[in-house]
Amino acid sequence: MGISAKILRIAIDASIFAGKVIMEVYEKPHYTSELKQDQSPLTEADLAASKVINFSLANTGYPIISEENKNSNYDIRKDWKYCWIVDPLDGTKEFIKRNGEFTVNIALCKNGIPILGVIYVPFTRELFYADVHREEAFKTIVDNDYKLAAKVFDVTDRIYPAKPNKKSIRVVGSRSHMNQMTLDYISALEKEYENVDIVSKGSSLKFCLVAEGIADVYPRFAPTMEWDTAAGQAICSAVGLKVNERDTKKPLLYNKDDLLNPFFIVHH
Incomplete structure (x- = not known):
């Protein structure tokens, strides 16, 4: 397992763990919610997921840019070769509408370019992940115990875009x-x-x-x-x-x- 596979697995596990705490809030009859300065909603699910991801990624040694963190000034960030870019709960409006179309987004960037990406859908337990260097992306389903049913990089899970159609x-x-x-x-x-x-x-x-x-x-x-x-x-x-x-x-x-x-x- 190369460094990217190991780091990717950390991101995958972080996204699944975050998804678990998001669903615990989603299934409550009531949860706390407030408006941020930009008038976008913030729920206790956003904050719980953020805490889980920050803890999970901490031992990779790479700094984190996140929607729910107080992010460093550019004077500091501009010297970062690698950094995580995270949205602990993307689609908070969808979460509040209870339509299931919300995600956990975790990416690792190198010199400003995304090289690893994970998108986890807590409601359906669908997991998308990719290693850009390998030129491969995958989709799998996480089981009821929040474990991956298949190995990471299982060839049967690979996804491909459609071929262009002229009509x-x-x-x-x-x-x-x-x-x-x-x-x-x-x-x-x-x-x-x-x-x-x-x-x-x-x-x-x-x-x-x-x-x-x-x-x-x-x-x-x-x-x-x-x-x-x-x-x-x-x-x-x-x-x-x-x-x-x-x-x-x-x-x-x-x-x-x-x-x-x-x-x-x-x-x-």
Whole structure:
């Protein structure tokens, strides 16, 4: 087991453990919730998952950028070769709606580029993970005892994007918002393809839809933060997809001075 496989396993175990504590809160009849300064919701599930992940990743020696941590200033972060980028509970709005479409996102970045990614779906116990260097991504189901049914990197769990189709294209859209810029992008596709279908999902599952071939393209022309996208980018990159800025056409980079992402498109 190389360093990446060992580190990836730590991230996988952290995501599953975090998912377990998230579901313990999800199944309560009542749980605490508040609004953060940016008016986004924060629940006790976010905080419990954050605590678990911070503890689990601590002995890797790599610093963590997380939605729920007080993150270091860029003066310190700019010298980090490796760092974790974490969203302990991506899709808090979906969690509150109780629709099951929320995830735990954990990525390891090297010089601003995601090299390992884990997305765990606590409600369905689906686990997506990828090693970008190996150019492989996988999807498996965690059993009722929160253990992996298969070995890590089991060939039968590999996922692949769909082959491009000249007549039809499936576009990932958000359940929560579809703005005018996205509608214009879809209108342009309708001139190019006979069939344009919209596939809706919450949270970082939108990346997974393209990576496993259920959708073909994911335009995101609304604000996201680095922890929303790093794990999904790793999974998409590992299967040969691009996660590029809409304007520059260059890959999204991480551990930037400003942790806000530019608009981007996931595509072949």
